[in-house]
Amino acid sequence: MLSNLLLLWLAAFPLMGSPGPATLSLASLGATYGFRASFRYLGGIIAGTTAVLLIIATGVTAVLAADPVVLTVLQIAAAAYIVYLAWKIGTARFGDLAAQVEGGQKMALVSFVAGFGLAIANPKAFAAIGAVYSGHVIFAGNPALDAAAKVAALTLVIAIVNTAWLAFGASFARYLTNPAIGRPVSIAFALLLIASVGLAMAGG
Template sequence: MMDDWPHLANALLLLWISAVALMGSPGPATLSLAGIGASYGLRAGLPYLGGIIIGTTGVLFMVASGVTALILAQPALVTVLTTLALVYIVYLAWKIATAPVAREVSDGAKAPAFVPGLLLAVANPKAYAAIGAVYSSQTLVPGHVIADSGVKVGALAVVILIVNTAWLSFGASLSRLLRHPTIGRLAHWFFAVLLLASVGMLLVIG
């Protein structure tokens, strides 16, 4: 087993590089996190972040267990899930675009919470495509299917935590710069448009 460590280290590094590039790239979940961070701040966005992380990790387990293949084999179910995801993403874009500028915690405006983040993550088509591509791209423990799957799930769960937290933090860091009413409003609409555009690109590619 000791002779396998150099291979494992190299394969794990390649897995992380590809995972950050694919899973951390702009998409419905990551852009919504940035938009919520910019519109509502870091603390208010934490419940939504938790939902995104748990939901995306759930997608990872579905990919690893083969459940995703069963879902994709049901066109009607895929259509229903995609439609629900699109409706919610449009609603979320509206929430980001119309969020109060330079709001205070006590002003009554609430950011989307845990459950909306969870639902978006589970219905996010980019998550299945990106995680599926990364998961199948590397074999970390040759000849040991269960160990290989366990290591990849653990490694990718770390990436899910880091990249999504980074996107929320990035948006929250911008919120302090968006105190001017006009600039802040334009920035909110910009994030909303980017969120909708990311979905449009996924539909075109798909």
């Protein structure tokens, strides 16, 4: 059982933790607004990605595959939000970002709802989690226990990798108050976000 769990984690961390719309948005917001200001968004990403995991574990993806209109609409909305997020990050004003966040001007951008909505419609999440979930067995011969164990194990991965990406981005925040440094870095994050949408939609 332990060896099966370790194999699951060895596959899950690099696949689920690789760059994608959710992880890059966390890094971008962390770099632009800091860890604490982006914490609610992180909670939304974790909750939304866990919901994707539960959708896969309960077989609801089969229903979505049979009638994918709703999922497609959600994915288009998520892609539009990522483009908007990239624009806001790429054009962010430096030097007073913390004050803007504390004053509530950027709360919609870093809200729980925004993170949850992006995560639940993230094509990469469905692909990566689906591959790991279906490709590993922890408790052979006991489907219910196996499903529960995989959900618990992958929920832990979701929390760790997304928190790590936000922390990674936030580690740059103190350098970005200088426009000479912050402007090119923010534009780079914005371009990576837009590229992640294209790759995720193409792969999804």
